[in-house]
Amino acid sequence: MDEHEQPRTDPADRLTVTAAPSGDASEDPATSLLALPWERPLEDWPAEVLAALPRGISRHVVRFARMGAGVVAVKETTEELAFREYRLLRELEDRPSPSVVPVAVVTGRTREDGTALPAALVTRHLRFSLPYRAVFSERMERRTLVRLMDALALLLVELHLEGFFWGDVSLSNVLFRRDAGGFAAHLVDAETGELRERLSTGQREHDLDVARVNIGGELLDLHASGLADPDVDAIATPDLFVESYRQLWQQLTEPTVFPRGEPWRMDRRFRRLSELGFEVEEYSLRAADAPGMMVAQPTDVNSGYHRRSLERLTGLHVQENQARRLLVDIEAARRSWDPFMDMDHAAHRWVIEVFDPVVRSVPLELRAKLEPAEVMHQLLEHRWYLSEARGQAVPLDEAVDSYVETVLRARRDEDALAMHPTTTMLRAVPAPEADPEG
Ligand SMILES: Nc1ncnc2c1ncn2[C@@H]1O[C@H](COP(=O)(O)OP(=O)(O)OP(=O)(O)O)[C@@H](O)[C@H]1O
Numbered sequence: 001m002d003e004h005e006q007p008r009t010d011p012a013d014r015l016t017v018t019a020a021p022s023g024d025a026s027e028d029p030a031t032s033l034l035a036l037p038w039e040r041p042l043e044d045w046p047a048e049v050l051a052a053l054p055r056g057i058s059r060h061v062v063r064f065a066r067m068g069a070g071v072v073a074v075k076e077t078t079e080e081l082a083f084r085e086y087r088l089l090r091e092l093e094d095r096p097s098p099s100v101v102p103v104a105v106v107t108g109r110t111r112e113d114g115t116a117l118p119a120a121l122v123t124r125h126l127r128f129s130l131p132y133r134a135v136f137s138e139r140m141e142r143r144t145l146v147r148l149m150d151a152l153a154l155l156l157v158e159l160h161l162e163g164f165f166w167g168d169v170s171l172s173n174v175l176f177r178r179d180a181g182g183f184a185a186h187l188v189d190a191e192t193g194e195l196r197e198r199l200s201t202g203q204r205e206h207d208l209d210v211a212r213v214n215i216g217g218e219l220l221d222l223h224a225s226g227l228a229d230p231d232v233d234a235i236a237t238p239d240l241f242v243e244s245y246r247q248l249w250q251q252l253t254e255p256t257v258f259p260r261g262e263p264w265r266m267d268r269r270f271r272r273l274s275e276l277g278f279e280v281e282e283y284s285l286r287a288a289d290a291p292g293m294m295v296a297q298p299t300d301v302n303s304g305y306h307r308r309s310l311e312r313l314t315g316l317h318v319q320e321n322q323a324r325r326l327l328v329d330i331e332a333a334r335r336s337w338d339p340f341m342d343m344d345h346a347a348h349r350w351v352i353e354v355f356d357p358v359v360r361s362v363p364l365e366l367r368a369k370l371e372p373a374e375v376m377h378q379l380l381e382h383r384w385y386l387s388e389a390r391g392q393a394v395p396l397d398e399a400v401d402s403y404v405e406t407v408l409r410a411r412r413d414e415d416a417l418a419m420h421p422t423t424t425m426l427r428a429v430p431a432p433e434a435d436p437e438g
């Protein structure tokens with residue numbers, strides 16, 4: 001320090017928040033974040049500013065804090081790493097692969113006595129998300145395990161298609177959200193990632209190797225703390241994940257060889273991909289080695305086909321499987337209203353006459369249990385079971401009442417599962433009996 005310079009004592013002097021403007025000054029993240037006690041180590045933040053939410057294990061100190069009307073995750077790390085991860089997450093924001101949304105980097109933190117504190121990365125708390133330990137605290141059926149591995153494999157395929165090399169694929173670096181009976185995995189920790197034009201096979205294989213080792217280790221940890229069922233195999237489960245990844249990758253990228261005169265074979269292939277939730281944005285077509293044959297190969301594939309279709313039709317922002325499920329329901333409604341009605345019109349009417357009333361009929365005190373699209377999905381399942389049992393279609397209103405009372409009320413709150421960071425409290429929450437997902 002220059003000898004003429006006065007030592008600074010006000011921690012606010014050097015505090016810098018780097019964030020994108022929100023477009024609404026009253027809710028600007030940089031301004032709202034200044035209200036948090038940055039002059040104290042994250043570990044010592046007072047309960048008034050914190051939100052008690054389930055948190056995975058981490059090397060860094062991570063806390064959930066209230067910011068305006070929302071909740072943010074704050075991670076203490078070095079300035080360099082915080083900016084690196086922030087910029088990567090910002091780039092991923094515009095891509096279809098689901099990841100947590102970055103809010104800001106806070107630097108220049110000092111204590112009252114002037115000593116330096118680590119920088120912090122702030123991300124938006126992902127609502128209704130479950131760390132894997134919370135997912136495992138429920139009775140884990142093999143079916144559920146397979147779905148978890150499929151969700152993680154899908155996320156890695158999506159990221160690899162975007163040219164994202166992760167470097168640290170693991171269960172604790174993702175968050176899971178329920179997605180129409182399955183799960184959707186979201187990337188939460190991008191610290192080791194790199195975004196490239198495209199990935200080599202070697203880079204993808206490296207991520208798979210890392211994933212295999214990490215998932216195996218995490219399952220052994222779960223066994224050691226008594227959280228996983230004995231039949232959750234720490235060796236075979238990572239293989240489930242790798243198989244799921246390879247199968248999907250192959251379906252999305254392998255070439256189709258077909259006779260020159262049968263171009264519809266290509267369309268059929270592309271339609272299969274959209275059923276899987278992927279849209280071919282670009283493909284290459286060339287003559288095959290064999291005479292009279294052609295080779296078509298997708299060169300740019302985007303995930304989120306159903307998600308985007310539903311959003312275009314209804315403005316609803318949901319996850320892929322939920323979107324797939326809701327689109328089926330809109331189509332069924334359309335046919336029952338008028339087989340000649342167009343899909344835009346039907347979707348609009350469905351939101352007003354079906355979706356909104358269902359969401360509104362969930363009593364306020366039960367709204368933290370599940371997100372609306374998942375409620376809608378479960379309700380549709382419930383109505384189907386009721387109708388099966390009765391041998392005739394059960395009206396929507398009746399199904400809603402029955403669902404709310406017998407299924408939803410019995411669930412734990414997943415949006416605000418209050419718990420201790422050690423996972424033991426999770427075990428005290430019994431798996432609800434009437435849960436159609438088991
Ligand atoms: N935006 C968020 N929403 C919900 N939970 C979050 C969010 N950010 C972090 N978490 C929780 O905090 C945990 C730790 O975060 P993260 O993995 O980024 O830190 P870390 O593990 O210390 O980093 P590293 O893996 O480099 O050591 C996550 O597993 C997750 O449970």
Ligand SMILES: [Mg+2]
Pocket residue numbers: 057058059172173189
């Ligand atoms: Mg991590």
